[in-house]
Amino acid sequence: MTTATAGGAGSAPPADKRPDTGPGTGRRPRGSVTGTRRAVAAAFLLPALVLLGALVVYPIVYSVYRSFLDQSGTGFAGLDNYEALFTDATIRTAVKNNAIWVVFAPTVATVLGLIFAVLTERIRWGTAFKLIVFMPMAISMLAAGIIFRLVYEQAPERGVANAVAVGVHDTFAESPGFPKAHPLPVHPLKAGGDGSFVTKETVRAGQPANLPLVGVVPAKMPGDAEPAKAATASGDGITGTAWLDFTKGGGGKPNVVDPEELGLKGLTVEAVKDGKVVATATAGPDGVFTLPASADGSLLRLPADNFREPYNGVDWLGPSLVTPGIIGSYVWMWAGFAMVLIAAGLAGLPRELLEAARVDGANEWQVFRRITVPMLAPVLAVVLVTLMINVLKIFDLVFIIAPGSSQDDANVLALQLYRTSFGTDADLGVGSAIAVLLLLLVIPVMLFNVRRIRKEGRR
Structure with missing residues (x-):
């Protein structure tokens, strides 16, 4: 008769009854679960690491190396390429414009x-509005x-912005009369030197004064002209x-008022x-x-205001407004992105806190400023940092929107990198130095983002 051991049913079998896994038994020892998982993880990560090295690490290392070579790529240039970043006026303009982009574009889009x-x-209809605002992201x-x-x-007649500007201007301001009008040599008028026209001789009371002009398209005449x-x-x-x-069709006589x-x-x-x-x-x-009667014996003058050019709107793509104009197009595209992320964070806010603040007497502005915005701070930081990284490499909008005459004024580092590396007088050394500068500008933003993510993970 056998008896149970003190360990009970859960105790290990005697040593002589345990399965033999030694040599010659045909059995393999069980592998480490942890080691197997690490091997599988490494196998899955290896292709990604290879791609990361080929597409990210190698270009960075080569760009740093190439930035110390001259234009031909055969001679050592030292820090000459980096010196060009601070001495070349075009590159300095690009750096200044990038600073403007980083400060204003992400801030405006996030707000x-x-x-x-x-x-x-x-x-x-909030959902429909969000859809409309987000649609530019699909473009x-x-x-x-x-x-x-x-x-x-x-x-x-082509630009929507100036069509609106001209329409508003002409609603509240008197439009000029006849910008292209001028006299013929046979007419009793001559140029006054300041854009005006004056009579060749003085006029006398009792004698009619004729002031004929040409150069006005009949279709541009006032609608109520008789x-x-x-x-x-x-x-x-x-x-x-x-x-x-x-006279349409000809047949009229100069200096004579004809019927038509x-x-x-x-x-x-x-x-x-x-x-x-x-x-x-x-x-x-x-x-x-x-x-x-006081005009008797005077010269008649047609002031230059009669002939000034009509208001044609704002020169949006001129040197002074081209960068703000392009930033406006960027905000149009990315405000929807910011709205969707912030709306998702807003949906997760505890409503009882907002209601409690209202019950305690806080108005909507106080609730927004003291509760909503602080609680949305992590989401706002994500949006702001993402857009900052995005604008540091902005290229497409500047290249397409800015005309050739204003492209130097709208220049940014990514565009200057392209123009320097692949332009008419290509210099890959300076282009690589610009690429390294862009990398150095992105690194602080990335480090800030990493620190923020780690801080969020500790909560």
């Missing part, structure tokens, strides 16, 4: 994303650049006619004596104007 995310929580940088190149076109009427002498004053001395010719409505006429304006009149729909 707009925060505003959109908070406001769309309170409206029924490539190339397509967005082409779109905004057209938006910023100078001609109002057929010109020949002026007749009246009392001590001076009466005259300002008209477009042009239109009056220059709104044209300003000044009477000038001894260099001083003594009287002013404005032509009516039929071109007739009347000056008082």
Whole structure:
């Protein structure tokens, strides 16, 4: 009769009953589970590590090496290529513009994303609005650049931005009259030297004053312009006619008011004596104007304001506005990205805290500033850092939107890297130095992001 050992049913079998795994038994010892897992992990990571080395590590190492060589790549240049980063005016402009991009583009996009995310929580059609704002993210940088190149076109009939600007301007400001108008040599007018026109001889009371002009397209004439009427002498004053001395199809006579010719409505006429304006009149729909008796013996002058060019909007792609204009196109694309991430973080906020603050008497601005924004700080940091890294390598929008005349003013480091390395006078040494500079600028942002992630992981 056998008895149970003190260890009970869970105790190990006697040594002589354990399975033999020694040599000659045909059994293999069980491998380490930890070692197997490490081997499998290494096998899966190896292709990624090879790609990382080939596509990231090797280009970085080679760029650093190439930055110390001359333009031909055969001679050692020392720090000459890095010196060019601080002495070349074009590269300095690129560095300055990159600083502007890093400061303003991510900040504006993040702030707009925060505003959109908070406001769309309170409206029924918030989802539709988010979809519309996020849609530009589906557009490539190339397509967005082409779109905004057209938006910023100078001609109002082509550029949407200037079409709006001109429409608003012309609503509140009087548009110029006849920018291309001018007299013919046979006309009684001559150039005044400042864009104005003056009569060749003085005018006298009792004698009609004719002021014919040409150069105005009939389609550009005021809509309420009437057929010109020949002026007749009246009392001590001076009466005259300002008209477009042009007959469709020909047949008209110079200096004669023909039946089909239109009056220059709104044209300003000044009477000038001894260099001083003594009287002013404005032509009516039929071109007739009347000056008082004080204009007797004066020269009639048509001021330059009658002929100034019309307002054509803002030069968005000029040297002073090209960088802000391109930043605007970037914000248009990436504000939706910021909004979606912030909205996701906003959805995870504990609503009881917000309601408790409102119950305690906090208004919406206080709730937003003291509770919502601080609790969204990790999400805002992610969005801001991501956009900062993104704008450091901005290239497509600047290359496409900025015209050739303004590309130097809109230059950024990524574009300068391309132009230096593959342009007309390519210098891969300086181009590699610019690439190293870009890497050095990105590293602090990446380190900040890594520290933030580790800090979040400890919570």
